[in-house]
Amino acid sequence: MPLIVDRLTKIYPDGTRALHEVSFTVEDGEFVAIIGLSGAGKSTLLRCINRLIEPTSGRVIWNGIDITAASPRELRKIRRQIGMIFQQFNLVKRATVLTNVLTGRLGYVNPWLSLLGYFPPSEVQRAMRALERVGLADLADKRADELSGGQQQRVGIARALMQEPRLLLADEPVASLDPVLAHSILRYIEELNRKDGVTVLCSLHFLDLVHRYATRVIGLKDGIKVFDGRPDEIDDRRFKEIYGQEAERIGG
Amino acid sequence: MAAERRPPRGSTIVPGLAYSALGLRTLTVIWLTVSLTLVGLALWRGHLWLWVAVGLWWIGTGYDAWRRLEGRRPRLWPAVLIALAAIYGVGWEVTEIHPLAPFERFDKMRPYLIALTQPDLLTYPTERQVLRIPVEVPCIHAPSPKEVRGEARVWLSADCAQPGDLLTLHGEGFPTGPSLELWWVNPIGERQRILQEGRPLSPQVDTMGRFQTTFIAPRAVPLGFEPPPGQSQTHFLELHIVRVIGGPRPSEALLEVAEKMGETVAIALLATTFAVLIAAPLSFLAARNLMGGSPLTRLIYYAMRGFLNIVRSVEPLIFGIVFVVWVGLGSFAGMLALMVHSIAALGKLFSEVVEHIDPGPVEALTATGANRLQVIRYAVVPQVVPEFVSFAVYRWDINVRMSTIIGFVGGGGIGFRLSEWIRLSAYRQVATAVIGIALVVMALDYVSAQVRRRIV
Known part of the structure; x- marks a missing residue:
């Protein structure tokens, strides 16, 4: 049940061509890193997969279902199986950690009861288990904005866990964090990938992180796929193709 | 190239045309709007000086347009100043600005300012004893003093008066504690406090139990109940002896x-x-x-x-x-x-x-x-x-x-x-x-x- 991205193109209303005919297939259980300069189309690609951004043309097919053709109702059913975590964490800052985690379940619970703020006890238990898994169970009643950046991103992961996702989209999940925290966050994502078999598409800035975690790399430049292969295949020539002639390699 | 396309200098006779010819679209619209406004104001108020302002505006903008045609730096501010003067002049006139009115008419405001220092907040329950002295208004005979006796005695200087007459009241045998109030009651029972310089008159009793006070008979003849010529009406001067019986309470x-x-x-x-x-x-x-x-x-x-x-x-x-x-x-x-x-x-x-x-x-x-x-x-x-x-x-x-x-x-x-x-x-x-x-x-x-x- 692979994820098939077929000639995906996105042109914004102002004429910017963010993606141009990008095609690839991701098999179940892969950890795909998406790399490229800022503005290369990494975020747009991830958001076109769950249609937070409507692609201009092309198709995304997952589990044999054409996401790009789904009705709003079908789309919500699909989205609830696709977890997503963000560079800015995107938590509701004034809500508690527990509430933030529970919102990951909104696609499954009774919509009318959820509007009244009610979640069944079984869902609250599920949320506590998710928080335990990211080591934050004791902070469940804190307001989200009282947490440090690393803790907030772990709440973001717990929220995604609530969806019991089969696919995880991670948009620069560690770019807003201290480099030393990057590994702790990526290890949670890696664990999801290895233990639970969740397919991961993750955009990353640092090549050493790519080498350490990814099983496959897709390189984007100006909205065009310029590389698709294993991390160890990125040599100096490939590196310059992705990042431009003036780029220098730092670290790994 | 710019020189070839330069519009004729004659166009500055109508400055708007010159601006338009120079491609200054915004300025053309502003010129047209201001010109129409000024002409409108002049037609409305009809003052000569407004027509002069229209003329000066025209000349001022013409001068500016001419400078622009010559390729010199624009100089619009004299024209702008004239337009503003005309608009504010009319504004001042229409608003009927009268800077001295607040001072000249200060007496209208004074009672409110005085009252602010003595708002009606508390009352003291009182008991009043009333002495009534009849006064004929107007005088149809020679006035003579009038005496009223009770526990205390009071004399009024005249038993008849015209509104505006000066009357004197003095009394003997009054207790020193209670305060005194003077009220005037007209023939249909309307009661007003007697004032002195805009404030209620309250005669002071001396240690001997005596007082004396002078006041002006108020204008109290009721409208529509004026006495026929040659006849008088009976008004009353009331002297209230007001004793406070108990503590303050909200008014x-x-x-x-x-x-x-x-x-x-x-x-x-x-x-x-x-x-x-x-x-x-x-x-x-x-x-x-x-x-x-x-x-x-x-x-x-x-x-x-x-x-x-x-x-x-x-x-x-x-x-x-x-x-x-x-x-x-x-x-x-x-x-x-x-x-x-x-x-x-x-x-x-x-x-x-x-x-x-x-x-x-x-x-x-x-x-x-x-x-x-x-x-x-x-x-x-x-x-x-x-x-x-x-x-x-x-x-x-x-x-x-x-x-x-x-x-x-x-x-x-x-x-x-x-x-x-x-x-x-x-x-x-x-x-x-x-x-x-x-x-x-x-x-x-x-x-x-x-x-x-x-x-x-």
């Missing part, structure tokens, strides 16, 4: 101000609450970020925006007049007027709050498969509620101030009573009301500032 005016102030705050509270309940859902429909999705929602957005802007531009006072006619005099009309205006004002503010939320959580919850209402409930509402509350408290504060004004057109609350007291020249009661309003508004201002500081 009637104070009690009434307190009650009406409570009514005013309640009107504002209900108006604000209802307005918040209606404006909050409407504000989501008037928020661009939530309604930008499809053409239908965008249509609703524009309709909502337009509705809020139109309603907001109508002053609550005008709604007050409308609702007084519609539902009748009283607090309900005032409440409705404030509510309608507040819905529009809050709706606009709320929608701007919604537009400035962090879009991150909206995106995140949309990605979890939550539906639109769930996204609003969990990603938008928590972000906007504190600011909604803050604006609502501020609005309540505004509405309390506003509802005192609405009262003037019959919308209930303190304003209604205040307008009556002003009409009756009840200075001390006006002072009580003004002080009451000021205190409540200051207190609410403080509370609302504190609430807003804590929330946001």
Whole structure:
């Protein structure tokens, strides 16, 4: 049940061509890193997969279902199986950690009861288990904005866990964090990938992180796929193709 | 190339044409608008100096246009100065500015200022003993002194008088404790306090139990009950001996101000609450970020925006007049007027709050498969509620101030009573009301500032 991205193109209303005919297939259980300069189309690609951004043309097919053709109702059913975590964490800052985690379940619970703020006890238990898994169970009643950046991103992961996702989209999940925290966050994502078999598409800035975690790399430049292969295949020539002639390699 | 296309210098005779020929479109429009305005003002007011201003404006802009044609630096400010002088001159005239009026007519204001230092706050329960002295008005015989005996004795210098005559009253055998008041009662029973220099006259009893005072017989002949020529009417001079029997208690005016102030705050509270309940859902429909999705929602957005802007531009006072006619005099009309205006004002503010939320959580919850209402409930509402509350408290504060004004057109609350007291020249009661309003508004201002500081 692979994820098939077929000639995906996105042109914004102002004429910017963010993606141009990008095609690839991701098999179940892969950890795909998406790399490229800022503005290369990494975020747009991830958001076109769950249609937070409507692609201009092309198709995304997952589990044999054409996401790009789904009705709003079908789309919500699909989205609830696709977890997503963000560079800015995107938590509701004034809500508690527990509430933030529970919102990951909104696609499954009774919509009318959820509007009244009610979640069944079984869902609250599920949320506590998710928080335990990211080591934050004791902070469940804190307001989200009282947490440090690393803790907030772990709440973001717990929220995604609530969806019991089969696919995880991670948009620069560690770019807003201290480099030393990057590994702790990526290890949670890696664990999801290895233990639970969740397919991961993750955009990353640092090549050493790519080498350490990814099983496959897709390189984007100006909205065009310029590389698709294993991390160890990125040599100096490939590196310059992705990042431009003036780029220098730092670290790994 | 520019030189070849240079328009003829003659075009500066009509400066607008020159500007237009130079391709200065904005300046052409401004020139045309100002010229028409000045000519319009001159036609309206008909002053010669306005026609002179029109001429000078024409010359000034012509000079500027000529300089531009010559390729020199523009010099528009003399013309602008002339136009401004003409506009402000007419404005000054129309506004009937009379800078000295506040000083010349200060005596109209004095009673209010004096009353502010002695508002009607407390009364002391009193017992009064009244001595009545008949006075014939006008004199149809030679005046002679008049004596009245009781426990004490008083003499009035004349038993008849014309309004404006000087009368002297003196007495003997009075106790020193109670205060004395002089009242004048006309033949139909209308009673007025005798004043001296605008203040109630209160003769002082000396240690021997005597007093003497001089006053002017007031103009008290009732309209329509004037005596026929050659006849007189019997007025009474009343001497009240006022004994205080007991401690101070709130005056009637104070009690009434307190009650009406409570009514005013309640009107504002209900108006604000209802307005918040209606404006909050409407504000989501008037928020661009939530309604930008499809053409239908965008249509609703524009309709909502337009509705809020139109309603907001109508002053609550005008709604007050409308609702007084519609539902009748009283607090309900005032409440409705404030509510309608507040819905529009809050709706606009709320929608701007919604537009400035962090879009991150909206995106995140949309990605979890939550539906639109769930996204609003969990990603938008928590972000906007504190600011909604803050604006609502501020609005309540505004509405309390506003509802005192609405009262003037019959919308209930303190304003209604205040307008009556002003009409009756009840200075001390006006002072009580003004002080009451000021205190409540200051207190609410403080509370609302504190609430807003804590929330946001």
